[in-house]
Amino acid sequence: MNAIAVERGEHQPSVIEVDRPSPDPGEALLRTLRVGIDGTDHEVIDGNHGGFPTEDDYQILGHEAVAVVEDANGTGLREGSLVVPTVRRPIDTPNNHFERGEPDMAPEGTYVERGIVGAHGYMAEYVTSQPEYLVSVPDSFARHGFLVEPISNSEKAIEHAIAARSAFEWEPESALILGNGPLGLLTLAMMTVKGFDTTYCLGRRDRPDPTIDIIERLDGIYIDSRETPVASIPETYEAVDFLYEATGYAKHAFESIAALESNGVAALLGLPDDWTFEIDGGQLHRELVLHNKAVFGSVNSNQSQYEQARETLTAFPDWFVDALITDVYAPDDVGAAFETGNERIKTVIEFDTP
Amino acid sequence: MNAIAVERGEHQPSVIEVDRPSPDPGEALLRTLRVGIDGTDHEVIDGNHGGFPTEDDYQILGHEAVAVVEDANGTGLREGSLVVPTVRRPIDTPNNHFERGEPDMAPEGTYVERGIVGAHGYMAEYVTSQPEYLVSVPDSFARHGFLVEPISNSEKAIEHAIAARSAFEWEPESALILGNGPLGLLTLAMMTVKGFDTTYCLGRRDRPDPTIDIIERLDGIYIDSRETPVASIPETYEAVDFLYEATGYAKHAFESIAALESNGVAALLGLPDDWTFEIDGGQLHRELVLHNKAVFGSVNSNQSQYEQARETLTAFPDWFVDALITDVYAPDDVGAAFETGNERIKTVIEFDTP
Known part of the structure; x- marks a missing residue:
């Protein structure tokens, strides 16, 4: 499958071909719809923030995503429903901060951040995740649900x-x-x-x-x-x-x-x-x-703040979200997608539609 | 009566003779027992902090006090009981912050501070106050009750x-x-x-x-x-x-x-x-x-924090309070009282005993 990654030694994103991930027991397979680009992605590309997964010479980018549950794999998730994945994952378990629903307050060194530090992100056709790191969102969120993370x-x-x-x-x-x-x-x-x-x-x-x-x-x-x-x-x-x-x-x-x-x-x-x-x-x-x-x-956010963000996004006027998302690119247009300029506000990469 | 004040143009405290204050209706007359000296007093003396009451060419110092109710004057206070006066008073009433018991959060310009800015302090044989700015303390607080304010x-x-x-x-x-x-x-x-x-x-x-x-x-x-x-x-x-x-x-x-x-x-x-x-x-x-x-x-404190401080002071071991209060002076020893040095911790001026 295709993914957008930065390779070790490079300072620009490119489309790479990687194996489609297989969900481990307890994980679901997600089909990615849209992934937003933000300043942190540019910092990861520049090498100023984050770090590669130790086992790989590339880092798949992206931490603002909305996806479809493709294969629930026994997790209890409803196949075909939309989810927004959270960013942090514990390095060792149990981790008190994660256990109490406060991964955002976990001290540095006890977590990885998908797409940012030590773990692959969501700019790939398929990704996997345990269900406790997914926030359910309505079907109407396919286009703009990736905004739940920044909100x-x-x-x-x-x-x-x-x-x-x-x-x-x-x-x-x-x-x-x-x-x-x-x-x-x-x-x-x-x-x-x-x-x-x-x-x-x-x-x-x-x-x-x-x-x-x-x-x-x-x-x-x-x-x-x-x-x-x-x-x-x-x-x-x-x-x-x-x-x-x-x-x-x-x-x-x-x-x-x-x-x-x-x-x-x-x-x-x-x-x-x-x-x-x-x-x-x-x-x-x-x-x-x-x-x-x-x-x-303040850095990162917890599960209840994602849930609050889902409510906030619902309350925004339609014109605002439409005006904010100025650019939508296919993964193949990766070069253009990561350009910046005053006419652009929010750029999103569309991997698929529901 | 005697008071310790700094006179306009001077940068040292002295004993002055002023009229004993008469309580206005709604005010009680207090007989001062002890008044602590702190860094703010030295800043007021140096002219770096605070400001004189507009009507006078002197400022009576002192904002950490414990006193006896000498004349309740119809306020409902019990004569002979001990009180600790708070520091801030509103310039105009009503003042929302004072009304809701949060004088410490009132914006600058809406209050005076007794002994610090725009109002006379407690280093005098007698002072007056409205009862809502007094915190009752037990009889056992005669020696160290002035510590309620800093606590x-x-x-x-x-x-x-x-x-x-x-x-x-x-x-x-x-x-x-x-x-x-x-x-x-x-x-x-x-x-x-x-x-x-x-x-x-x-x-x-x-x-x-x-x-x-x-x-x-x-x-x-x-x-x-x-x-x-x-x-x-x-x-x-x-x-x-x-x-x-x-x-x-x-x-x-x-x-x-x-x-x-x-x-x-x-x-x-x-x-x-x-x-x-x-x-x-x-x-x-x-x-x-x-x-x-x-x-x-953080600056100043509110009535409930004075009440909490009263409980905290009660919980301190006796040796601690005894070790902290290193120097007790009569008002006439004002020069010596305001000296500082490594052997001194807390200095207090004793105007009277219960």
């Missing part, structure tokens, strides 16, 4: 942000999303669904631009970071209660502190490279303390 | 830390306290009472030293920051689940991220001056994200 990461970030402010009565009204990539736009749409009064989304694009169109159709306010740096947002717009960083721009982690309202919280999701720069650390430290501000990092 | 600040920090990690199953085992001043030692004792398996306390003192003696008698491990910087603690000792910063050293806010175990949380309470320095912001940002770490600032 689940934001569900986690929002859940942790609310928890972080749960020791007092926190009534957030304004949200600022740093980054107008697919994850930023998905999170902006989530903020709208969750009823924030005012939402902002920061990017660095000129109009006309399809992401600015989406931001404004979601009643969000576009902030051009070239005109208004993050730390100046309170002065130009307002200090915000909730901030979500999806740029991977390291200075944003620190500038965020100034952009927060008293008692506000910033969720960081980006993964920048090393970068040494100057900060006024005394001022930032004092600002955190005197105004009860919080900052946290 | 309440740590109660808040711990409460917020637990909340910040409440979206998943967090079972912290190790705690690291940065700073071996009175607040650091009080928090270390709290960690012992709360059942942490391993506790560390960082300072920069040579042995023999009374704070190191206390740390070790509490079964804590003393870490000398001159030998082991905060970022090296995981390598030399272990990465910690909970970190509490009470040094006001701005670099600690950022080095803390490296000292945390996966899923850990750092509470910042220090108030450093401006200080620009270099950090590897990319590395810190990535570390927060990939290991689900959290950092937050």
